Amino acid sequence: MNTRWTIKPNPDPEIVHSLMQSLGVGKPIAKLLAQRDITTFQEAKKFFRPNLKDLYDPYLMKDMDKAVTRIEKALAEEENIMVYGDYDVDGTTSVALMSSYLKTRYPNVATYIPDRYNEGYGVSYQGIDFAADNDVSLIIALDCGIKAIDKVAYAKEKGIDFVICDHHRPGAAIPEAVAVLDPKREDCEYPYKELCGCGVGFKLIQALAEKRGDTIEVLLPYLDLVATAIGADIVPITGENRILAYHGLHVINVAPRQGFKAILSQLKKETITITDVVFVIAPRINAAGRMKHGLHAVELLTEENEAQAQQFASEIESHNASRKDTDKSITAEALVQIEELEEQERLSTVVYANHWHKGVIGIVASRLTETYYRPTLVFTKSGDKLAASARSVKGFDVYNALEACQDHIEQFGGHKYAAGLTIKEEEYENFKRKFEEVVAETIDRKLLTPEISIDAELELDEITPKFWRILKQFAPFGPGNMSPVFMSRNLTDSGFGKCVGSENTHLKCSVTQLGNTSSYNVIGFNLGEKLELIQNKKSFSAVYSVDENEWNGNVSLQLKFKDIKES
Structure with missing residues (x-):
């Protein structure tokens, strides 16, 4: 699947300089803090040392x-x-x-x-x-x-x-x-x-x-x-x-x-x-x-x-194993249904089978969203009604979209990116048509291509032990404070890059960068098909996160590639 790379705007250079001075950190760390609206020594202290005394009354x-x-x-x-x-x-x-x-x-x-x-x-x-x-x-x-x-x-x-x-x-x-x-x-x-x-x-x-x-x-x-x-x-x-x-x-x-x-x-x-x-x-x-x-x-x-x-x-472990089997088989059935209906022409995905397990339709909706990257609903029979789980793509409010379809819905609730709803069985086709209309009228088409949001461009030599020691303290990560994503250009593989995994779906290599002395081991999950881009010492750009790899008791820094493009 194609992806969009977007680099976040550079923060105010004066704030970056001030943080470098007051915290004694390098420019990459200061930029990451400023991007998170941390602009002073005191705010950085609260960020790095979260204190229960700062909870609200x-x-x-x-x-x-x-x-x-x-x-x-x-x-x-x-x-x-x-x-x-x-x-x-x-x-x-x-x-x-x-x-x-x-x-x-x-x-x-x-x-x-x-x-x-x-x-x-x-x-x-x-x-x-x-x-x-x-x-x-x-x-x-x-x-x-x-x-x-x-x-x-x-x-x-x-x-x-x-x-x-x-x-x-x-x-x-x-x-x-x-x-x-x-x-x-x-x-x-x-x-x-x-x-x-x-x-x-x-x-x-x-x-x-x-x-x-x-x-x-x-x-x-x-x-x-x-x-x-x-x-x-x-x-x-x-x-x-x-x-x-x-x-x-x-x-x-x-x-x-x-x-x-x-x-x-x-x-x-x-x-x-x-x-x-x-x-x-x-x-x-x-x-x-x-x-x-x-x-x-x-x-x-x-x-x-x-x-x-x-x-x-x-x-509970046995329940979880059963859940995995169930969601795998339902996802496979749903993908067949989408392909048969040539749903790729649509801007939304809505699928239904009366025998699907209600307990896993939310997971299936997430899997289908990953595959086709469109606002997605998975319906199943629930008593005399149909129940659905909805999942969305980044930037599109599925809750608002459902609100616009209220005439065909019995009840619904949820958030911007995930919701649940119930409809009468006879309303299924009407709802499906209306939901597609609403998505088509309101979604920005670029949101249908997955975005990789990049915090900063890095030189490999900037990834030092001190940089990593501080970067770890940005955790816990999640929405509003995502694990930082970096980009580097002019990378080349050592020549030993290969596909790994049971089906050769992952990419493993070691990279250096023009003008830098550092080299790093790399794992790129689900990037096996891009092996050709790094072969024969071709120059390429990559987006990645920095991570630790633990093997036989040895811990070393590695890069986790998210995507690769020709330089």
């Missing part, structure tokens, strides 16, 4: 005082409390966080995760009925509820109060709950808007802890859950999220809960990164809700017995 969030008052009342009057959350990573970590915190103070706390297949996303009537049958008078909903206007009203009729902790965009009206915590509310002046659901839940337990006179250090053991949700939900790792993710990763590395320890026991790594959280921990937590039930994930995340945690982890 939780009571700045709209309705926080009401939420704390209602929960304290429930604890004092020994009410039955139910902690309710969605079945994905953000939801299950939120439920684990809130329920385990409350249980340190009070025993009558139940957990509830809706069944993905019988109840669907968010607050359900079935969940409220379950609460009523068990004399629950307060439901704390996490990572869902911002659009549950009818459900909250239904609960009120049954004498059940709601406290909602959500981070999704609200609709035109807000549910009439006792408290609705959501930084994306228009009337909420909380300074940081990008918290995930678990992050909003953490702000609530922070407020509850403050009310008791506890310090933030008491809550450190919960930050591994918050860091996992931040990574899995792909929210920006900036501001408050950066502080929470940084300290949460430290907890995972130094004192992981038994569930994480069990999942990570197969990883022979000295340091767990946010990438490991996203690609190792998160898929396994998600697999429980996809293939079985989200409560299995909550059990794993709250289990304190090592042997029991190992048992839960091995069960």
Whole structure:
């Protein structure tokens, strides 16, 4: 697939010079900081040393005082409390966080995760009925509820109060709950808007802890859950999220809960990164809700017995293996469907089969987006309706596109790049046609070619041990603070470049640069087909990230190529 290379504009040279002087760093590092809007010594200190003292006062969030008052009342009057959350990573970590915190103070706390297949996303009537049958008078909903206007009203009729902790965009009206915590509310002046659901839940337990006179250090053991949700939900790792993710990763590395320890026991790594959280921990937590039930994930995340945690982890591992097989076969079927319909002429991809597993259609949508790079929806049958997962390409707001198709949708929710929806079966063709129309009218055509955003052009000699030592401290990486990508020109291969991997899909070589003394080993995943561009000492340009390679106990710097073009 062709890619667009775009180099970020050079930051203000005066700011770059000032950072070089005050921090004692080279120009490449100073430029990277300035690009991230870090312009002073003090801002750099906060960036490199995220401090829990810099977290915002939780009571700045709209309705926080009401939420704390209602929960304290429930604890004092020994009410039955139910902690309710969605079945994905953000939801299950939120439920684990809130329920385990409350249980340190009070025993009558139940957990509830809706069944993905019988109840669907968010607050359900079935969940409220379950609460009523068990004399629950307060439901704390996490990572869902911002659009549950009818459900909250239904609960009120049954004498059940709601406290909602959500981070999704609200609709035109807000549910009439006792408290609705959501930084994306228009009337909420909380300074940081990008918290995930678990992050909003953490702000609530922070407020509850403050009310008791506890310090933030008491809550450190919960930050591994918050860091996992931040990574899995792909929210920006900036501001408050950066502080929470940084300290949460430290907890995972130094004192992981038994569930994480069990999942990570197969990883022979000295340091767990946010990438490991996203690609190792998160898929396994998600697999429980996809293939079985989200409560299995909550059990794993709250289990304190090592042997029991190992048992839960091995069960979840088998769910994950099953999930991999299922998504592989559905992706293959969907690709055939696209090719048969000659969908390449379209600007969107919409596919459907009634037997596809609802638990993996989001993953399949992501895979199809990677293959054809278009806004994509994958539908399956769900009861008497059709359910879909939507994924988008960088720069295109799929949530807004769905909003423009509302006449054909029963319900929908989500974010700019990922959403879920339900439609009536008879509306499928109408929806498909309308969605294509909306995409065709609103998408900038260049967004249909994947973009590689380049932070800076580097000379290989600038990649020094000091440069790498500082670059590592830019982590944790994620949206808003992506792992830096560099470009170098006039590169040549040593002559030993080759394709590697079971199907020769990857590229391995060693490169030097005209006018430089340094040489680096390179791995280029899925770049095997570009071997010809580097053969016979041809000069080429490459975009890459800098990484460490560990082999037989030896650690060395290597470049990870993302793409190659002729010089």
